[in-house]
Amino acid sequence: xxxxxxxxxxxxxxxxxxxxxxxxxxxxxxxxxxxxxxxxxxxxxxxxxxxxxxxxxxxxxxxxxxxxxxxxxxxxxxxxxxxxxxxxxxxxxxxxxxxxxxxxxxxxxxxxxxxxxxxxxxxxxxxxxxxxxxxxxxxxxxxxxxxxxxxxxxxxxxxxxxxxxxxxxxxxxxxxxxxxxxxxxxxxxxxxxxxxxxxxxxxxxxxxxxxxxxxxxxxxxxxxxxxxxxxxxxxxxxxxxxxxxxxxxxxxxxxxxxxxxxxxxxxxxxxxxxxxxxxxxxxxxxxxxxxxxxxxxxxxxxxxxxxxxxxxxxxxxxxxxxxxxxxxxxxx
Numbered sequence: 001x002x003x004x005x006x007x008x009x010x011x012x013x014x015x016x017x018x019x020x021x022x023x024x025x026x027x028x029x030x031x032x033x034x035x036x037x038x039x040x041x042x043x044x045x046x047x048x049x050x051x052x053x054x055x056x057x058x059x060x061x062x063x064x065x066x067x068x069x070x071x072x073x074x075x076x077x078x079x080x081x082x083x084x085x086x087x088x089x090x091x092x093x094x095x096x097x098x099x100x101x102x103x104x105x106x107x108x109x110x111x112x113x114x115x116x117x118x119x120x121x122x123x124x125x126x127x128x129x130x131x132x133x134x135x136x137x138x139x140x141x142x143x144x145x146x147x148x149x150x151x152x153x154x155x156x157x158x159x160x161x162x163x164x165x166x167x168x169x170x171x172x173x174x175x176x177x178x179x180x181x182x183x184x185x186x187x188x189x190x191x192x193x194x195x196x197x198x199x200x201x202x203x204x205x206x207x208x209x210x211x212x213x214x215x216x217x218x219x220x221x222x223x224x225x226x227x228x229x230x231x232x233x234x235x236x237x238x239x240x241x242x243x244x245x246x247x248x249x250x251x252x253x254x255x256x257x258x259x260x261x262x263x264x265x266x267x268x269x270x271x272x273x274x275x276x277x278x279x280x281x282x283x284x285x286x287x288x289x290x291x292x293x294x295x296x297x298x299x300x301x302x303x304x305x306x307x308x309x310x311x312x313x314x315x316x317x318x319x320x321x322x323x324x325x326x327x328x329x330x331x332x
Contacts, residue, residue: 075260183309
């Protein structure tokens with residue numbers, strides 16, 4: 001029964017992603033129909049207006065697929081490592097930590113290349129993840145979901161104040177940083193795709209390899225240790241993959257929130273907690289969600305556009321409240 005449900009969910013997710021891909025290419029300041037998009041994809045060499053529109057939107061769509069998949073898989077890994085249904089790069093403050101390191105790089109080292117952004121974002125995200133988990137572990141009961149959320153909110157607020165402190169006095173830094181910080185895939189190019197793709201492949205392969213150990217970890221630290229699992233090493237590798245996926249996407253697209261929270265949680269409700277199924281489905285679902293948000297931003301903001309990070313926040317905030325209510329976590 002569960003295998004049948006998984007296959008149906010996977011088929012529906014892939015179909016939804018294909019629809020979102022077509023919609024992403026079709027919609028914009030100049031919309032074209034789905035038949036035109038499909039026809040143009042098979043005749044990209046022809047010099048027509050429709051073909052030029054389609055070619056211009058393909059990099060944005062491909063980048064959206066990679067970015068959405070990265071954020072969603074990163075969220076699934078963080079939820080598994082912390083055994084926390086509300087773990088997410090944005091809620092735990094990881095995105096803000098990445099933002100702080102990037103703005104410091106812009107202000108003090110005058111960086112401007114995506115490859116440099118990635119390493120700074122990775123360092124900031126990793127440092128923030130360690131900080132938040134350490135703060136949440138203080139006191140009794142360990143790092144409970146509510147304590148992680150509170151520690152992430154506190155760290156995120158403190159780090160955001162540091163971002164503002166570095167950014168606001170310098171108009172040039174503020175101009176360079178403000179378009180990045182809202183989270184958007186609109187300016188994506190094939191160069192960005194080539195930068196992101198290796199990090200996505202490495203992070204996704206590591207996450208798939210960690211699926212079985214994470215299933216064992218879900219039984220609890222003591223039970224997992226009794227079954228022969230190296231718990232610290234499992235957490236370290238899974239966290240490293242999650243931070244790599246989140247940081248590389250954040251560096252190039254800005255801090256896009258709630259994708260990593262919504263998608264894994266939804267699939268967990270539908271097909272159960274098996275990480276061997278959750279991770280690949282999260283990649284497909286996250287790609288579809290980010291493309292949907294990006295397309296809706298273009299439709300709602302026409303003739304301009306709303307950044308995809310704003311749309312995901314509008315969708316994700318009510319979902320976050322519902323998850324909090326469902327979790328019914330009493331201990332602080």
